[in-house]
Amino acid sequence: MRHIVAKAGDVMIGHGHPIVVQTMCNTHTADIEASVAQCIRLHEAGAQMIRLTVPGMREVEALREIRDRLRAEGIGTPLVADVHFSSEIAIAAAEVVEKVRINPGNFHHNHEQAKLQFSRLVQVCRRRGTAIRIGLNHGSLGQRITDLYGNTPLAMKEAAAEWLDMCQENDFYNVVVSLKASNTIVMVEAYRLLYEEMKRRGIIFPLHLGVTEAGNGDAGRMKSATGIAALLSEGIGDTIRVSLTEDPANEVPVARHIADRFDGRLHSTMTAVKIENREVKATYSAPSREILLLDMACDFGRRLLDREIDGISIGGEYMITGKDGQPAPVSLEGTEEAAYLCDELMQAARRRFYRPEYIACPGCGRTMYSLEATFNEVKRRTAHLKGMVIAVMGCIVNGPGEMADADWGYVGEGNGKVSIYRGKNPVMRHVPENEAIDCLLKLIEEAEAQNEASA
Numbered sequence: 001m002r003h004i005v006a007k008a009g010d011v012m013i014g015h016g017h018p019i020v021v022q023t024m025c026n027t028h029t030a031d032i033e034a035s036v037a038q039c040i041r042l043h044e045a046g047a048q049m050i051r052l053t054v055p056g057m058r059e060v061e062a063l064r065e066i067r068d069r070l071r072a073e074g075i076g077t078p079l080v081a082d083v084h085f086s087s088e089i090a091i092a093a094a095e096v097v098e099k100v101r102i103n104p105g106n107f108h109h110n111h112e113q114a115k116l117q118f119s120r121l122v123q124v125c126r127r128r129g130t131a132i133r134i135g136l137n138h139g140s141l142g143q144r145i146t147d148l149y150g151n152t153p154l155a156m157k158e159a160a161a162e163w164l165d166m167c168q169e170n171d172f173y174n175v176v177v178s179l180k181a182s183n184t185i186v187m188v189e190a191y192r193l194l195y196e197e198m199k200r201r202g203i204i205f206p207l208h209l210g211v212t213e214a215g216n217g218d219a220g221r222m223k224s225a226t227g228i229a230a231l232l233s234e235g236i237g238d239t240i241r242v243s244l245t246e247d248p249a250n251e252v253p254v255a256r257h258i259a260d261r262f263d264g265r266l267h268s269t270m271t272a273v274k275i276e277n278r279e280v281k282a283t284y285s286a287p288s289r290e291i292l293l294l295d296m297a298c299d300f301g302r303r304l305l306d307r308e309i310d311g312i313s314i315g316g317e318y319m320i321t322g323k324d325g326q327p328a329p330v331s332l333e334g335t336e337e338a339a340y341l342c343d344e345l346m347q348a349a350r351r352r353f354y355r356p357e358y359i360a361c362p363g364c365g366r367t368m369y370s371l372e373a374t375f376n377e378v379k380r381r382t383a384h385l386k387g388m389v390i391a392v393m394g395c396i397v398n399g400p401g402e403m404a405d406a407d408w409g410y411v412g413e414g415n416g417k418v419s420i421y422r423g424k425n426p427v428m429r430h431v432p433e434n435e436a437i438d439c440l441l442k443l444i445e446e447a448e449a450q451n452e453a454s455a
C-alpha cells in the first residue's frame with residue numbers, strides 16, 4: 001500500500017503524522033488589516049493552517065501582502081487559498097500560498113478544459129511546492145457527476161476518484177482530498193467509500209475531514225464531532241476543520257480536542273458506561289461543558305450513526321467556574337440539560353429529530369451580512385418547525401449550491417438584500433434584510449397551510 005504525505009509549508013499531512021487542525025478566516029480577504037489581525041488570532045489559538053477565500057485576482061494580491069506581513073511577524077502558519085469558479089485564480093493563488101483548495105464541482109464547467117487547467121495548476125504547484133486540496137462538497141457536485149450517480153455519497157466518491165486519477169496522470173501527489181456534507185450520514189459514508197476505493201487501488205491520499213455548514217453552539221459542535229470522530233476512530237482522516245457559524249477562533253479548541261482524542265493525547269472524560277438493550281447510560285466527569293458534549297459525540301456518535309445503539313442517557317457532572325472563581329461541579333443526574341444534550345447527539349447522528357435541522361455556513365470573505373446574529377434569530381423564530389431543514393447561507397455565489405437537502409433557505413445577496421429559497425428554487429429575491437425573516441416565516445406558513453389543505 002502506498003501512503004501519500006502532503007506538505008503545506010512545514011506542515012506534513014497524512015500517514016503517521018499528527019492530525020492537523022485548521023480553520024478559515026471570515027474576513028474580507030481584500031481587507032488586509034482585518035485579515036492579518038484575524039490570522040494572528042487564529043495562529044495564537046492554535047490553528048496549524050489558515051484558509052482565506054479568494055474570489056478574484058484582487059484577493060490574490062491581498063493574499064500576497066497578508067502572507068508577507070505574517071511572515072514578517074514570524075508567523076509561518078501555512079495559508080490556504082479557497083477558490084471556486086475560476087481555474088485562473090487557482091493558478092495565480094498557487095504562486096502565493098502554501099496550499100490551494102479547489103472545488104471540482106465548479107473548477108471549470110467543461111470537463112476537458114478542467115483537465116487542461118488542472119495540468120497548468122499542477123505545473124505551478126510542482127514548481128512552487130504548493131499543495132492542492134480537492135475539496136468536494138455534497139451540495140456542489142458537478143452536473144456531469146450527479147447525472148451519472150445522483151446527489152449521493154457514491155457520486156462524491158466517484159468525483160474524488162476521477163480527480164485523483166487526474167493527479168496521478170499528472171504525476172502529482174502533494175494532494176489532500178475532502179468530501180464534506182452537512183448531513184453526518186452522507187459525510188461519513190462518502191469518506192468511507194473513498195477510503196475503501198483508495199485501498200483497492202493501493203494508494204491512500206491524505207483526507208481532510210469536516211462536516212460542512214454545521215451551524216453553531218452545541219449543535220454545531222456535536223454534529224462536527226460526530227462526523228469527524230466517527231471517521232478518525234476508524235483511522236480515516238489526517239487534517240480536520242470544525243466549521244462553526246461563530247468567531248473562527250472558537251473552532252480551534254474544538255478541533256484540537258477531537259484531534260487529541262484520536263492522536264492518543266487525551267482520553268474520554270467518561271467514567272462509567274452501561275449498555276442494555278442497545279441503550280447507553282454513560283457517566284461523565286468533564287472539566288467543562290464543551291468537553292462533555294464533545295466527548296459524548298466522540299464516544300457515541302459513530303455507534304448511533306451505525307445503528308449499533310439506539311439511545312443514550314447521561315449522568316455525572318461537568319465543571320464551571322464558580323462565583324468565587326473556583327471550579328464548581330454541575331450535576332447532570334436526571335436534569336433537563338442532560339436530556340437536552342442527549343437529544344442534540346441523537347439529532348447530530350440523525351437518529352431522532354426533536355427540533356428543526358439547521359444548515360448554516362461558517363461565513364467567509366464572501367459573506368455580506370451579519371451571519372451569526374441572523375442565524376441565531378432564524379433559529380429563535382423557527383424553533384417550532386420540528387423536522388424541517390432550514391439553511392442560512394452567507395452568499396448567493398456558493399450558498400444555494402451548498403445547502404443540499406434544505407427545505408428552505410435564507411441566502412444573503414449582498415447590498416442589504418436576501419433571496420429566499422424553497423428547496424433549490426429561489427421563490428423571492430431582493431428582499432430587504434430587515435424584512436427577510438418575516439418573509440421566510442410567511443412563506444413557510446403559507447406552504448404548510450397549502451400542504452394541509454391538499455392532504
Ligand code: SF4
Nearest residue numbers: 361364394395398399
Ligand atoms: S456559502 Fe458561506 S462559507 Fe460558503 S462561500 Fe458563501 S459565505 Fe463563504
